[in-house]
Amino acid sequence: MASLEMFPDIEVLSQRHLPENNRTNIVVVGAGLGGLGAAIALLLAGHNVHVLESASQIGEVGAGIQALPNSSRVLIQWGLGPTLAKLATVPVQVEMLGWKGNAITQYDFGAATKEYGAPFWDFHRADLHGAMLDRARELGCTFQTKARVVDVDTSQMTSATVLLSSGEKIVADLVIGADGIHSKCREIMLGGPSPPVATGDLAYRVLLGTEGMQNDPDLAPFLKTHHVRYWMGPGAHAVSYVLRNGQQINVVLLVPDDMPAGASTVDGNVEEMQALFQQWDPRIPKLLQYCQSVQKWRLCFRPGLERPWSNEAGTFALLGDSVHATLPYLASGAGMALEDGAVLGHCFSRVSDKRTHAKKQALAVYEQCRRTRTERIVERGNVQQYLYHVDDGAEQEARDARFRAFAQIEKLVEEDGMSTAEIQLPDGLEIGSDPLAWRRFGVGSWLINYDCLADVQRNWLHLQSTEPQFRSSL
Incomplete structure (x- = not known):
């Protein structure tokens, strides 16, 4: 509460x-x-x-x-x-992770x-x-x-x-x-x-009961820490966070859109969804074992x-x-x-x-x-x-470097009490270009x-x- x-x-x-x-x-x-x-x-x-x-x-x-x-x-x-x-x-913080589970950066809520x-x-x-x-x-x-x-x-x-x-x-x-x-x-x-306008992405939206997760050493921390987690991978990403005092975990899986033309929501296939993330951070397949049914939502914008x-x-x-x-x-x-x-x-x-x-x-x-x-x-x-779905390689490494560089700048602001205007950003970094958008050098200062x-x-x-x-x- x-x-x-x-x-x-x-x-x-x-x-x-x-x-x-x-x-x-x-x-x-x-x-x-x-x-x-x-x-x-x-x-x-x-x-x-x-x-x-x-x-x-x-x-x-x-x-x-x-x-x-x-x-x-x-x-x-x-x-x-x-x-x-x-x-x-x-939530205590958001963790930004690579698709294999490697930590990239975090943001203290x-x-x-x-x-x-x-x-x-x-x-x-x-x-x-x-x-x-x-x-x-x-x-x-x-x-x-x-x-x-x-x-x-x-x-x-x-x-x-x-x-x-x-x-x-x-x-x-x-x-x-x-x-x-x-x-x-x-x-x-x-x-x-x-x-x-279709974006080319769809969402698998999954609401999981957590009974039994507390006995799994990989999943128990999800219930105790109340972190929002983003896993970013080639062409896809995943999000999880806890609801209702740990009774449920909300998982959203964002992948390329393969829905039939004209559809906005259709029933999904659990096994098909699980297969898409089988090679990701092992905690994701473990979470998805708790899924009994799922719907697919076409993601659009205006x-x-x-x-x-x-x-x-x-x-x-x-x-x-x-x-x-x-x-x-x-x-x-x-x-x-x-x-x-x-x-x-x-x-x-x-x-x-x-x-x-x-x-x-x-x-x-x-x-x-x-x-x-x-x-x-x-x-x-x-x-x-684009930022969440970059393929492995030079662009992904540059993105991850920006995540970490802006984390250090955020730390300076918080520890030294400096204002955003007083910060001299290193070459190559601009206000608004933090890929963790909620931070002040993303869009947090105005959003x-x-x-x-x-x-x-x-x-x-x-x-x-x-x-x-x-x-x-x-």
């Missing part, structure tokens, strides 16, 4: 109470982590939220998820800290937690999702299942109408498309098909959307994977969706009536805050794909240290100073 005592500076948001006639009536399409996050943030901002979910039940897949401090900070601000602290596993003022947390996705669902309901969210969206009519200037496959129509002041990487809302907004994220009238907008899906190689896909929701909430906390002008300003600031940041995350995820509210405040003022139509105060 995690402790929140280390994070007294994270302010928990209180729910704003607006007169009913002043509240924006918002429909969120999709009850995944992004949709629930948007719902929570908009409810805290004082508005009404109705969530539509196409499935017959609201739930999440059985897999793990890593929450970096920029994500956990948002979750704590939403009032989820005490609940999630009981559900989270707190404890030191980073102190620096960034928020925890690294690992969850079973269903635990995180369930806690967020409860929080949304507590704040007054309403839900509708078996609600498959087929169209969104934005012909009216002040509202949008959602059409469901059942024929039902739902009118809202604002519709948020948070329906994932294969988003129907995105297709509706763009006026046609908009498939994500490059930056050329058009705005919302329509001209400010009645329809996109959020999360529907607009910026990324490879999971920075552990930041869900985190970006949570940030989207937090930023959207902060923007709409400044909206106190249903005027079109107010919604358009809030959505303009939302996109201004999120567009460049999420595009950079998508781009860096693609860089990590993990992100402040949603400060970004909204900065961009709100900038928009008012540069766009004449938004100069009047709301």
